[in-house]
Amino acid sequence: MSLGEVELHEIPPFLELSSEEFLERQGDREPGYHPTLRMDRPACPCLKADNSCQIYSVRPMQCRAWPFWSENLAQATWEGPVKACCPGVDVGPLHLAAEVARVARTNDEWYSN
Numbered sequence: 001m002s003l004g005e006v007e008l009h010e011i012p013p014f015l016e017l018s019s020e021e022f023l024e025r026q027g028d029r030e031p032g033y034h035p036t037l038r039m040d041r042p043a044c045p046c047l048k049a050d051n052s053c054q055i056y057s058v059r060p061m062q063c064r065a066w067p068f069w070s071e072n073l074a075q076a077t078w079e080g081p082v083k084a085c086c087p088g089v090d091v092g093p094l095h096l097a098a099e100v101a102r103v104a105r106t107n108d109e110w111y112s113n
Helices: 003-014 019-026 061-065 077-085 097-113
Strands: none
Touching: 003 019, 061 097
């Protein structure tokens, strides 16, 4: 899960950690790439025991945009692996295609900077 500058500014203080402590405990850095949340476990390191997000109000853009990522918008992907792992598919309000595309584009732009 990529972390942009805004996320690195908001998440650590929310968790009452310095940026360095946060990245040491829950992040990975590779030169030339955005820092990422360490995903070396089956679940996101920010999930609590009840599967709720401990940083929901400051969650990364990728989480805010999920499942409306560009790579998920192909019908086979949406109806296959996305539907298999996302409990929100086919639940709740229907989103217009233009809104889904806007969210995906915003997510792509966020991480292309």
